[in-house]
């Protein structure tokens with residue numbers, strides 16, 4: 001069995017204000033997760049605003065240094081190991097790729113978006129010029145876009161949904177073990193959200209990539225996940241197979257979250273139409 005994602009004793013304490021009056025904020029409180037599988041999986045992390053979901057994503061993506069603890073992806077420690085053991089940046093990015101909430105912040109408005117894809121193919125995947133163009137074309141096709149329609153265009157020439165699909169294509173190019181997607185549809189036009197959600201399901205198989213889907217939307221989490229982790233106050237209070245967690249919640253906080261599902265689900269079903 002492959003360790004798809006494992007976090008051990010992950011803590012993150014932010015400090016608000018200045019010494020000596022700073023206030024510690026315990027964003028992650030001993031987060032322990034272990035997902036082992038030989039098949040790619042989608043793991044949703046759900047919880048209210050402020051529960052620590054984004055901090056968890058940032059620590060896994062090495063954008064924030066944890067106070068303590070470590071992260072293993074595909075049997076390799078990627079966070080929390082000092083010195084030689086830790087993969088360098090390019091190697092790390094070929095294993096773990098990000099998708100952010102706002103695709104317009106992921107690309108500079110002064111650069112064509114295809115240049116980002118090309119750079120990922122040459123620098124991270126280490127392909128030559130022709131190989132890179134093939135990989136870019138293939139990744140764009142996988143998200144329903146054509147290279148000729150993307151080439152030479154700047155971010156503001158795309159809708160939010162299209163640009164998010166471009167960032168998904170970029171994340172796929174290195175064929176990473178896991179994609180960490182932090183609220184990837186919350187800023188997308190409601191009518192386009194299900195296109196992205198369904199893409200995740202098909203790409204999991206096509207690219208054999210696992211996805212860590214960070215969301216506050218239980219309905220989409222239920223729809224795409226193999227596993228669900230419920231976060232509250234910086235801790236994982238419940239974790240398990242998606243159906244099991246949502247049909248037979250063991251923790252009072254999960255039950256509380258589920259109480260919001262009837263309205264969320266109705267909203268979600270309207271979006272699907």
Ligand SMILES: Nc1ncnc2c1ncn2[C@@H]1O[C@H](COP(=O)(O)OP(=O)(O)OP(=O)(O)O)[C@@H](O)[C@H]1O
Nearest residue numbers: 014015016025027048049050051052053054055056
């Ligand atoms: N850079 C920071 N400095 C200080 N405190 C922070 C920082 N980033 C996050 N926090 C705090 O850490 C806690 C967890 O925040 P985090 O953004 O990880 O939660 P979240 O579940 O992703 O919330 P949301 O859904 O609103 O993004 C919150 O109390 C937040 O205010």
